[in-house]
Amino acid sequence: MLTIKNVSKNFGGLKALQDVNIHLEPNKIYGLIGPNGAGKTTLFNLITALLPVSGGAIQFLEKELTGLRPHEIARLGIARTYQNIRLFPSMTVLENVLVAQNIHTQSGVGSIFKVQRSDKKFLEEAEAMLKHMGLWPKRKEKSTSLAYGEQRRLEIARALALQPKLLLLDEPAAGMNEAESAELLERIQEIRNSGKTVFLIEHDMSVVMGICDYISVLNFGKLIAQGTPGEIQTNGAVIEAYLGREEG
């Protein structure tokens, strides 16, 4: 469903990504791993058009994404979370989800007369989403007053409110304890089982190995390996990138 073809990104003289090729099929969990600074988040920023590509092309459901603006890409069905959580600080937990649902309504000037409270269908959906993420009891709290792990879960709930076909998660388990991250992985699998594709960045190898169907490995902006978790674990180039070359 998503095809990344020979994509490159330069920041001045720095080659952040070089000739990256990744292909995603529907209904699977994909992992993108690599050491810090490998270009993982940059790739997500290219897919969501927060940054323009320097070369190559990205296609989603047979549509060319180059030249589209971020909101148009979201409307095609790609939602994301951020490595450094970016919730809307002036809003409550519930409002953060409700605002994402605006994508399903025509947001013209006339919508000023559509009072959100009366939109029962959306409220019910938001309730289900927040309950699923265990955040319903905190719906009236400011999003910024949540604990770190809860904020990450809220960001996922907000992204799911867009009803995306593809969900990009940027280090969803970062800062979580083991119990929290185990539960999160379960949620991610449920998201996949509900018919969505998940593409997640993680730099902790053990997290991804358990749930990903297929993994791509970036190092210094280049794709150094792709394969199933089993293949990646025994791949020489990957081990070298993570652990360094063995002396002798």
Next chain:
Amino acid sequence: MSGYIEGVLALMGINILLALSVYAILMTDQCSVGNAGFMAIGAYTSAYLTVKMGLPLLPALVIGAALASLIGLLIGIPALRLKGLYLVIATLGFGEMVRTFFLNFEPTGGASGFRGPMGTTLFLIYAWVVGFIVVFWLLDRSRLGRSFDAVRDDPEAASTMGLDVIWHKVWAFGFGAFIAGIAGGLYAHYMFYIESGNFSFLLSTMILLYVLLGGMQTFWGAVIGAAIFSILPEVLRFIHEWRLSFYGAVLVAMMIFRPSGIITRQMVRDLGERLDKLFQTART
């Protein structure tokens, strides 16, 4: 009502409109210090229409405001690519450009000003004030209002949530210019005489100050801020020459003790909930 009190209330209403015009633009995290320019366009256009073309006041007001809004958009669309301080400077330049335009534009009197517009009543001013408060109140409760909040909080995150950030910013800019245009038209037809000096950079700064002090989180902040700081100079007549220094001191004190302004969103929410409860107990 004495003429003096009426005069104070009239200018207060116009100041509230101007504060709302700045708030509309601030709503998407853009800062304009050129709203006196939009006000001038509304004032001169509507005055010309009523005095020289014999148009009734109401359509003249709306046409003047629409023109302010249109020019706001024409200038705004390229300016909206600018952020923060750069946008402030661009709007400042725009405001001064409009002022010097009217200073030299002979058909509307040039340097000698424009005489003759009349017809603004206190009722008319407050009808517009109430009208715009209703619009902002509706906006606050609507999906659209929440989208504006998202754009202000984090434009990048808002864009990946499917919101067209530029559309929201342009709309807010045009809306703000429209309100300022109405305020200008009402002002002209209240004063009977306007000159370009009425619409100086100092006025734009004062309006921005009302909103800063009143609170930027909700439109009530703009309303209350403008109301208080329109009455304050009258109450403070005894310190006359020190008035501006006093304002400066108030501003500094506010920034230290209450940087969010007089009215915060939480206050409005709490009050709303308390009223809800009151109604519920009254019903049972």
